[in-house]
Amino acid sequence: MQKYLLRRGLFALGTVIGVSLIVFVVLRILPGDPLVALLGVEGHAKMTPADRAVIMKDLGFSDSLPVQYGRWLRDIASGQLGKSFFRGDTVRDLILHRGPLSAEIALLALVISWLVGLPVGILSAVRPNGWADAITRFLSILFIAIPGFWLSMLLVLALLFWFGYKAPILVVQVWENPWQNLQIILGPAIVLGLAQGAYIARMSRSCLLEVIREDYVRTARAKGAVERAVVLRHALPNALLPVITISGVLLGFVLGGSVAVEQAFGVPGLGRALVTAIIERDIIVVQNLVLLYALIFVAVNALVDLSYAWLDPRIRYQ
């Protein structure tokens, strides 16, 4: 187990370092001048080469790439993660302020996806090809196909024009005002959760259909166990492994999807901060947020792998 963890940790570290290098280099070779966002269109037009040299030096962008990369690693080690290219706010403060909202959205979306996806999948599997199966399959495909951004816009407009309602504009943390906080995160979590739930429903249906035909399920039925117990206690746990795997992958999609959905709902989370930073070409913020997303993705996948042994005692790590 320890060897496995060590190997897994090293693999994760390599992945994160690889991501950091790619992000660092790509952001510096992409076309486009970040000083447009800093100085504005008019200021940029009037900037002289001497001004540019001074500004780039002030911002630390006249140093060689290895020096800049080393400085970033130092900033990560210090926990500050560097400062915004423009205003000088630390990226750590940005993450601490906005991160909880995005984390809540991701977790709530995960919960919603399981609460919706699993019962739907079970319902479809135990009555395959019936009317309930047809409806749930249709809805699953629909929610997989609908872009989250578009659904978000519809929800925002419907709430506004039918009920004159809009969620709070500012960040409200759950410990400050749980009700207002819930109003901010609920919409994005539902949109993301339904899309994930559709995947989970389809995966759990197919896995359960497979498991239900296994010998041990037939044995359970032969022993006289009631159908609910057969499905929930004997078949379902064994059908869950692929569902958990896909949940880990989907959490990554939630992180990616939250960028667009937060933007549509106007939720001031990390996804929106990333969009703004990309538009502004705030390189320092972008590189740190992308790295954070990569770290979360790697960590979630490692946790999913570790959870297999807990769910299936036959699995041992070597």
Add this chain to the structure above:
Amino acid sequence: MADPVPHKARKSPVSRRSFLKTLGVASATVGAAPAFLRGRADAQDFHLKAVDPAAKAGGTLRFGILNAPAHFDVHQSGTIANLGPQAPMYDLLIRRDPRDGNTIIPDLAYKWEVAPDGKKYTFHLRKGVKFHDGAEMTSADMKATYDRIVRPPKGVVIPRSSLFTAVGEIVTPDPYTIEFRLTEPRPRAFMLGAFASGWNIVVRKKTLDDNQGNLRQVMNFPGTGPFRHVSRKDKEVWIQERNPNYWNKGLPYLDKLEIYNLPPFSPELGSSFLSGKVDYARIMDPVSWRKAKEMPGVTATAMNQSVIQAYYFNMKRKPFADPRVRRALHLATDRHVLVDVVKDTAPMQVGGFVYPFHEWSTPKAEMEKRLGYQKDPKAAIQEAKKLMAAAGYGQGLKNLDFVVRDIATFKLWAVAIQAMLKENLNVETNLRVVQTSQWFDEAAAGNFDLAISAVVSSLMDPSDYFTAWYGKNGPQNYSGWTNEEFHSLAHNLEREVDENKRKAMIPRAEAIMENDPPLVPVAWEQIYDAFYNRVHGQNATKFFGIYDVTRWDTVWMS
């Protein structure tokens, strides 16, 4: 000198025309005390008040505007993301009257004189004005502010420096007087307009010294304005409170300002206003604005913005060196359709090369008779085809690289322009959508045939943008256009102090550009505001742009 009118005497807002006439008359009384000050004990008595005598103090204004500045240095900025949240904390040397958006009135200078030769502007500063940190404002602060604006240190880029190129020396004979000595005369309206620009906030000399002249990362530097900083959450809200020591006694009326970051034309801004989360929304999208207009208890206003939307030619590339080709494209562009194409995205109006609402430009009715501006484009297209044939491009052009900024309006327009050029002149373009930062790289490097964007000016006075947009090597002359006749005219316009002579030059300038276009004007921007009727004291219908009047000092809540 400018003749500020005390609020009690003003029965109707002063138009730009009457203001300019006043300037002309006032120039004959240079050196004398302004009319409204004569017979009064202390010229410093000029104080601003709300027009409505029922104006009352108190309340919080929740204002929705772009509030995500890339930095905090207002002088170096060109975006409302700075002035929107920061202007209420600062004062200017002189200012535009917030009640009509136009008349120039005293601010930290309570009076001023202009030398008969137009080469010296003397401003007398108020005594006892305090910065928010308690220090007194003196001419040293004013000089430090203007030294920086006129001649910024290296690494500090101030877009308005070009307005003050004639300023040779700034002198402070005493702590409450400042003189601007010009190397050559400039039109009075131009200079006073430049001084009254909302961007030229007055900052402490010590602040500049302490920060080596660069305030980009200094969030809360002291001003003398009606509101003081309380707190700020990045890209969320900037909260300010009433400055109890404000020199203009009785102002501001509001106790508190909450300035929310709600981007222009965004659904967020519209939905925040429609759901009542903000009291005042600026730069609304047309759909939300129209909805707001139908709401009871809401006022929706429109004003002219200081922005032209245009597409540029790369004059270094062969077909566009020929003015006939450029004029042909200009004539084949149906502006009425283009304004309609974006009517749900951003409010626009048709215009030529000069601000269409400026009193010196060709009147709208006359303009609509001109080729290229007629509602029926047939005649313009016929003329365009003839020009293309005469230039040797009767068969059209192929594979033009059309660089488009990744902004909704530009993308909509680019598609429409592409279709117009193909259909009318058989000119085929390949659209290349790029991020804003890349657009300027491409434009500067000349990597385009056509490129669509927008540019802003500080003043409505043509001498500002004739230099920046159309001037030889002008910073925003992305086409690289040159026309010696025009440049000579612009040079004279900038130095002519007789307003009538200046006005007479504008039709000539327009005619030159119609025949030898430096760009193709697509549309001129407007701004949509909406506010609940509990907000009073803001008249956002006659403003020119949103940059000079965003201080909220005369605004009150019922």
